[in-house]
Amino acid sequence: MGNETRAQEFHLPLAQITQSPLDCSVRYLTYSGDYARLGLEYMGAAPFPDTTSCELNLPSTTPSAVESLWCLTLLSPAATLTQLQRVLEFCAEQQWQINAIDTLAHRHECMVIRLQLNAELEFSPARFACLQLAEEIGADLVLQDSASQRVPTxxxxxxxxxxxxxxxxxxxxxxxxxxxxxxxxxxxxxxxxxxxxxxxxxxxxxxxxxxxxxxxxxxxxxxxxxxxxxxxxxxxxxxxxxxxxxxxxxxxxxxxxxxxxxxxxxxxxxxxxxxxxxxxxxxxxxxxxxxxxxxxxxxxxxxxxxxxxxxxxxxxxxxxxxxxxxxxxxxxxxxxxxxxxxxxxxxxxxxxxxxxxxxxxxxxxxxxxxx
Known part of the structure; x- marks a missing residue:
């Protein structure tokens, strides 16, 4: 049982995601101001044993409407809980309020998670900080004005x-x-x-x-x-x-x-x-x-x-x-x-x-x- 891969969705406050010492694969994350839905694949002990969980239930076919000032998008070829925790910790360190999270891609070779942020930030230094974090965690991390989250003409x-x-x-x-x-x-x-x-x-x-x-x-x-x-x-x-x-x-x-x-x-x-x-x-x-x-x-x-x-x-x-x-x-x-x-x-x-x-x-x- 300990070597068997398990796939579960955990319901928990967003802040609690950073508290697990275990690492595993992320399948999706959604959040809309109340509880987060976090889909994980793991072996051994559950990363969040004291939370409500169920079988994986992939996100809706329609992303949330963009209503915040900024969007921060994590693009990872192999998303892990450690990567996700580091991004959430980074946002907290910057005092960027996360209002919503959507998973835009949840393939094993391509995970794309978009965070909507309300923050008073200077774009250039914030972008540079994101680049540094991206190198640290081995992913792409893209910051953009939320108004640009639309198809161009x-x-x-x-x-x-x-x-x-x-x-x-x-x-x-x-x-x-x-x-x-x-x-x-x-x-x-x-x-x-x-x-x-x-x-x-x-x-x-x-x-x-x-x-x-x-x-x-x-x-x-x-x-x-x-x-x-x-x-x-x-x-x-x-x-x-x-x-x-x-x-x-x-x-x-x-x-x-x-x-x-x-x-x-x-x-x-x-x-x-x-x-x-x-x-x-x-x-x-x-x-x-x-x-x-x-x-x-x-x-x-x-x-x-x-x-x-x-x-x-x-x-x-x-x-x-x-x-x-x-x-x-x-x-x-x-x-x-x-x-x-x-x-x-x-x-x-x-x-x-x-x-x-x-x-x-x-x-x-x-x-x-x-x-």
Whole structure:
């Protein structure tokens, strides 16, 4: 009996959750101002022996209405009671009042728990404290204004290393035998150590003579980032317009739009060819970080949208300007500098995890269908 895995729901005051010395797997947690419902899987002694318990009863298909000032979302690939206790202790230390808790995903490989907070807080230091706690507990912890817990009307995406799992310019360089040289420049630029425009010109000059014929072969081989198709499909189903804003190339962005991804608009850099090969020259204007931000602002203005209905997603230093523009700026698998400067960050999951930050749960996402 001691080695048998048990699954139970415990009913207890929220504060009592932090008092168990035992650790186990969390299946869900809900709370609405009275008693919490905590679903656990454990072996041996019960973590809360003196509380009411019953069989697991998975949460409602509809999350609670968001009525608090802030939302703090825990995204864990293997949620444990210790992780959850640390988050609750952290909120108490910060004097953040928890008004409601919902479980948006309760798969074994993906647990997403959203806490609604009423708190007078300064976003930047609070966000940084959340990042530190996230590293400590081995999860993602995302803080956002509760008004941003809704589906956006416009979403801007970086392409390289965001929608696709590569930096295209590096892939071109590998074929020409100068991969290490170009990759070093790209890495420095994405970390914010080099000016993007200057680094872009240097890399393009090194690619002079690359055959146009090879581009189509490379486009077919590009791997999408995990969750990219699902996120863009769901956004289209939800009526959100999507745009690629890339320091990469229109050639590949157009291919993705035509063959792989539900994207509405594209802004990227044009490749210049002469007699079937790259000239190594740059066609202005270069889509750098500030141009990405200006283009996203312009698109929102043309659509008559306030910036509160706009989100941006990226991974590199040249994405920071647009990540700090609208309701949410989600850094996906970001470089260290970007993780520190972006308003929100997802490091342990694919792009589709952004849907939880829009207030959707797994049941609602499933109803949108598959791409």
């Amino acid at each position: 416009l979403a801007g995406f970086d392409m390289d290393s965001t929608l696709i799992d590569a930096e295209v310019i590096d892939e071109l360089a590998k074929i020409t035998g100068i991969g290490d040289q170009v990759a070093a420049i790209t890495t420095a630029a994405m970390r914010g150590e080099l000016d993007f425009r200057d680094s872009f010109k240097k890399r393009m000059a090194l690619l002079k003579g690359f055959s146009e014929q090879r581009l189509a072969e490379i486009a077919q081989q590009l791997l999408l980032k995990e969750g990219a198709q699902k996120l863009l499909h769901c956004l289209r189903e939800l009526g959100c317009k999507t745009v690629i804003l890339s320091g990469g190339f229109t050639y590949f962005a157009n291919f993705l739009q035509k063959e792989r991804l539900a994207v509405d608009l594209i802004y990227a850099n044009e490749l210049e060819f002469a007699e079937g090969v790259l000239t190594g020259e740059v066609i202005e204007p270069i889509v750098d970080g500030m141009r990405k931000r200006l283009l996203l602002e312009e698109i929102a203005r043309d659509m008559g949208l306030p910036l509160e209905q706009v989100v941006a997603v990226g991974d590199g230093a040249n994405d920071i300007p647009m990540l700090n523009l609208g309701a949410l700026g989600i850094a996906i698998h970001p470089k260290p500098k970007v993780r520190l400067e972006a308003p929100q960050a997802i490091t342990l999951f694919g792009l589709d995890a952004a849907l939880y930050l829009f207030g959707l749960n797994d049941q609602q996402i499933a109803k949108l269908g598959q791409p």
